[in-house]
Amino acid sequence: MQIITTKEELQAMVKACKAKGKTIGLVPTMGxxxxxxxxxxxxxxxxxxxxxxxxxxxxxQFNNKEDLAKYPRDLQRDADLLHSIGADFLFAPxxxxxxxxxxxxxxxxxxxAGLDQVMEGKMRPGHFNGVVQVVSRLFYLVQPDxxxxxxxxxxxxxxxxxxxxxxxxxxxxxxxxIMDCPIVREETGLALSSRNERLSAQEKQTALAISQTLFxxxxxxxxxxxxxxxxxxxxxxxINAVDGLEVxxxxxxxxxxxxxxxxxxxxxxxxxxxxxxxxxxDNIKYE
Numbered sequence: 001m002q003i004i005t006t007k008e009e010l011q012a013m014v015k016a017c018k019a020k021g022k023t024i025g026l027v028p029t030m031g032x033x034x035x036x037x038x039x040x041x042x043x044x045x046x047x048x049x050x051x052x053x054x055x056x057x058x059x060x061q062f063n064n065k066e067d068l069a070k071y072p073r074d075l076q077r078d079a080d081l082l083h084s085i086g087a088d089f090l091f092a093p094x095x096x097x098x099x100x101x102x103x104x105x106x107x108x109x110x111x112x113a114g115l116d117q118v119m120e121g122k123m124r125p126g127h128f129n130g131v132v133q134v135v136s137r138l139f140y141l142v143q144p145d146x147x148x149x150x151x152x153x154x155x156x157x158x159x160x161x162x163x164x165x166x167x168x169x170x171x172x173x174x175x176x177x178i179m180d181c182p183i184v185r186e187e188t189g190l191a192l193s194s195r196n197e198r199l200s201a202q203e204k205q206t207a208l209a210i211s212q213t214l215f216x217x218x219x220x221x222x223x224x225x226x227x228x229x230x231x232x233x234x235x236x237x238x239i240n241a242v243d244g245l246e247v248x249x250x251x252x253x254x255x256x257x258x259x260x261x262x263x264x265x266x267x268x269x270x271x272x273x274x275x276x277x278x279x280x281x282d283n284i285k286y287e
Contacts, residue, residue, distance in 0.1 A: 001083045003090045007098075010091050010141055014052075018143070022049035026144035028135060031055040032072035032194035033081050036184035040148040043181060045086045052142050053082050054091045056098065060108065061130025067279075072197045091142075098137065108133035115162055118258055119251055119270055120155050120281075131156055132163050139164075139176065148179045152191050154270055154283045158258055183283070185211065191282045198278045206244045207275045213238045214269060214284040221264050221286050228252050228262050232269070239273060248272040248279070255285070 004010050017024055025044030029037055033055075044051040055078050062068035075092055082090055095104065108129045115121070116128040139147065149157050161178055184192050189211035190204065199207060213235055220231050236247045250271040254261045261267050264286040272281050 001079070001087055001090060003079060003092060005091075005093055005097065007093065007141055010052075010089075013089060014142055017050050023145045024048055024142060025051045026138065026142045026147045027051070027053045027087075028138050028147065028149070029053060029055055029078075030057045030071065030194065031078050032074060032197060033078045034192045034194065034196075036150055036152070036192035038081060038085055039184050040150060040181050041082060041085050041087055043179065044146065044148050047179075048146060050089070051087045052089045052091060052144070053087045054093075054138055054142075056091075056093055056134065058098075058130055058134040059095050060099070060104065060133050061127050063124050063126050070198065072194055091138075098134070103133075110163070111166065112159060113162060113166075115155070115159050115258055118155075118253070119249060120272070123248060123272065128156070128159050132159065135160055136163065136167070144176065146177045146179050148181055150181050150183065152183045152193070152281065152283065154255075154268060155258060158256075189215065191280075193280060195278055195280060199275060203244065203276050203278065206242060207273075207280060209239055209242045209245060210271065210273050210275075210280060210282050214271065214282060217269060218284060218286060228264065228267070235269065235271070239271075244276060246274045248274060252286070 025048030027040045027044050041051065041053055055075060057071050057073060059068055079090055107126055110129060110132045112128060121128050149160060151157060157180060164176060164178055186192060188208050190208055191211060217231055217235050220226055220234055232250055232252050236250050239245050239247050250269060252261060252267050252269045253259055255266050255268045267286045268283055270283045272279060
């Protein structure tokens with residue numbers, strides 16, 4: 001596996017691969033890789049001739065500087081994992097390599113059609129502007145045939161689909177496909193996340209109540225008289241009753257529009273919970 005740190009070198013490698021008629025898979029990440037990331041990379045390796053993985057803690061999508069500073073980083077460990085899976089190229093640029101000073105200090109503008117006004121977008125203003133900024137930059141540089149994203153960040157995934165459709169990237173970069181990949185969980189049910197590294201052993205045990213409650217809510221939704229509002233409130237109350245957990249939001253929304261829904265049909269429940277100081281996200285599909 002080759003490690004690349006500059007855009008110029010990256011584009012040269014992409015050009016060489018394209019010249020040989022090779023298909024390219026891309027897995028954008030912020031590092032601190034775990035088995036969830038590994039599952040995405042493995043798919044990219046299996047489904048394409050060449051696999052590029054980016055490791056870049058994108059500063060423009062953090063509205064909390066403390067969260068950015070504490071985000072776990074271990075490039076050597078990430079590189080070792082990617083090498084063992086069979087990735088071909090690791091792109092690990094600095095912020096200065098990715099952005100000009102002006103880009104770093106200017107909000108990236110994009111029409112989200114309202115997808116950024118709910119849930120994560122409401123709680124983290126400007127977050128998705130930074131996500132679209134970095135993902136569109138990576139798509140431009142790598143020109144992948146397929147790009148792989150996990151469903152744990154469901155709102156982000158919906159916005160990336162919207163971005164590709166709205167920007168006509170499929171036409172600009174060929175038939176670009178966004179590949180949705182299921183949440184990977186520990187045997188306990190806890191959704192894998194780089195932020196889990198910041199949890200103490202006790203907090204990790206406490207956090208199990210999040211997924212346990214979400215799975216239980218699928219059964220609650222089928223009970224006689226259950227409504228979206230009643231199940232939503234039951235989830236919030238159940239998790240908030242656990243010492244050490246505090247729900248920031250739990251919304252049951254339509255999987256396509258991300259707007260609130262009064263039916264469980266094609267619905268997904270998206271949650272953010274503070275476990276101590278660590279902010280965790282998860283989701284569950286109903287029908």
